[in-house]
Amino acid sequence: MDTRPIKEFCLSLGLTEVGIAPNHLPEPKEQPDICPLAAGKGPERYDLTGVLPGCRAAVVVLFPYYQEPVAGENLSLYCQFPDYHPVVRRYLEKIGAWMGQNWPESRQTAIVDTSVLAERQLAVEAGLGFVGDNECLINGTYGSYCFIGAVLTTLPLEPDAPDRGECHHCGACAQVCPGECYRSGLYDYRTCKSYLTQKKGELLPEEIAILRKTSLVFGCDECQRCCPHNARVPVTPIPEFRHGRQARLTAEELEPLTNRQFKETYGQRAFAWRGKKLLLRNLALLEPDSLKDKL
Ligand code: B12
Ligand code: SF4
Ligand code: SF4
Structure with a gap:
């Protein structure tokens, strides 16, 4: 077809x-x-x-x-x-x-x-x-x-040819990864900072050490930032992604919110799906000074 x-x-x-x-x-x-x-x-x-x-x-x-x-x-x-x-x-x-x-x-x-x-x-x-x-x-x-x-x-559409391209295998992603996720040669989610910033509960000291290696409080971009395939990519053509940018989250704005207010304010943000408590935990670990008088 x-x-x-x-x-x-x-x-x-x-x-x-x-x-x-x-x-x-x-x-x-x-x-x-x-x-x-x-x-x-x-x-x-x-x-x-x-x-x-x-x-x-x-x-x-x-x-x-x-x-x-x-x-x-x-x-x-x-x-x-x-x-x-x-x-x-x-x-x-x-x-x-x-x-x-x-x-x-x-x-x-x-x-x-x-x-x-x-x-x-x-x-x-x-x-x-x-x-x-x-x-x-x-x-x-x-x-x-x-x-x-x-x-x-359910339509019988003709598949396109799969992409069998390969990355440059330059090793930059393995080198910069704060969780050393590629040390065995295969990615391991257990030490991935992106995973740890989304994992609920109390983190182990070695997990906290991974979180503290870079400044992001939710997600991790290190293995993408360094990749030569991302060196000259165009800015998003999707209009919805070009508006309402919030690049920074602070304990000051989060802390006073009730859970309901949190949902109303941040319900439409991908960083909010694991809740306010987890974000405050990450902020306390990464930006402790901003929470000195609050926790
Ligand atoms: C769980 C999950 C996570 C977990 C685990 C990530 C992981 N790599 O396993 C965590 C929370 C850590 C995470 C992080 C991120 N995620 Co995520 N995540 C998912 C989710 C829900 C499932 C992924 C999964 O099943 N992982 C298990 C591994 C084993 O499978 P996989 O990721 O599909 O990769 C395998 C295949 O590609 C396969 N494969 C590759 N080539 C070939 C060739 C052949 C022939 C075969 C047979 C197989 C094969 O091998 C890989 C390893 O086994 C998907 C959505 C989905 N339903 O797929 C989004 C998804 C993968 N995530 C996404 C994004 C954007 C991210 C982050 C960039 C977010 C961030 N900035 O923090 C990071 C990237 C981290 C990283 N280096 O992977 C995007 C990926 C976009 C992209 N261009 O790759 C997805 C697809 C969501 C979406 N629909 O857009 N994620
Ligand atoms: S940084 Fe990019 S090109 Fe280099 S090994 Fe990693 S994925 Fe491949
Ligand atoms: S998202 Fe961060 S911690 Fe996870 S594999 Fe990439 S660089 Fe490593």
Whole structure:
């Protein structure tokens, strides 16, 4: 089935990085060690029909989000603008609705981040990039600063050729990583600063030491900042990511808020999903002076 009309519709929404993936993804020879924050833990990560019964393919879309760094930022770039989940979902739902209008017998469902699927792998199979040694999906134009979304469909769309490109294997990501996540040659989420800033509860002294190696209080960008594939990437063309930027979070603004006020103020921010207590914990560990009289 000709996929050009779908790609043209995506282009009319300002989405240039669009590809088609098949309904099954190749499974790795060995099951990877999977982070507890991932919804998919086993073979369901590679089977799109488990998410949409009768699924024949997926329209996979990248949402670039790069912006120039700003002085004093303490939030990871991916959570500095309004939460990407609803933004991406709105685009995907528009695409799904358009497909439903044009092929009324078809069914569609949108996924972004929270699905059981291996979304990076989905983007590789749709020809949108390759996975670098830093584990990130790297696109030829936008580097790794892209979110991945997809519309699963029952339409028999012809898959695009997978991207079999490779990163430069320059070793920069392993060198700068505060958690030394790549020391065994394979990424280990347990010491990843991004994971630790999202892990609830009391952290171990060695985990606190990792957090303190760099200044971000939520997420981590070290293995992307250093990557040569990100050296000259364009600023995001997605208008929703260019407004309402908040690059810094302070204990002063968080501390007085009730949980309800916190939800009202930050509910639309990707850094808020683990709650206020966790953010204050991270701020207390990384910027203790700002909390001196408050905790
Ligand atoms: C859990 C999770 C995390 C965890 C664990 C990350 C991890 N690397 O495992 C934590 C909280 C640490 C995290 C951090 C980040 N995350 Co995250 N995360 C997820 C989530 C929900 C699941 C990922 C997962 O299953 N991990 C387990 C590992 C084993 O699987 P994987 O990441 O898919 O990678 C495997 C495949 O790509 C496969 N593979 C690669 N090439 C090939 C080739 C073949 C042939 C085969 C068979 C397999 C294969 O091998 C990899 C390792 O096994 C996904 C959304 C989703 N549903 O996929 C988002 C997702 C991966 N995260 C995303 C983002 C943006 C980030 C951060 C950049 C945020 C930040 N700035 O802090 C960092 C990056 C850290 C890093 N270096 O990976 C984006 C990735 C965008 C991109 N361009 O890569 C995703 C896709 C969300 C989205 N929809 O946009 N994340
Ligand atoms: S920093 Fe170097 S080794 Fe790491 S992903 Fe980028 S090109 Fe590959
Ligand atoms: S996100 Fe940070 S801690 Fe995690 S692998 Fe990348 S550089 Fe290492």
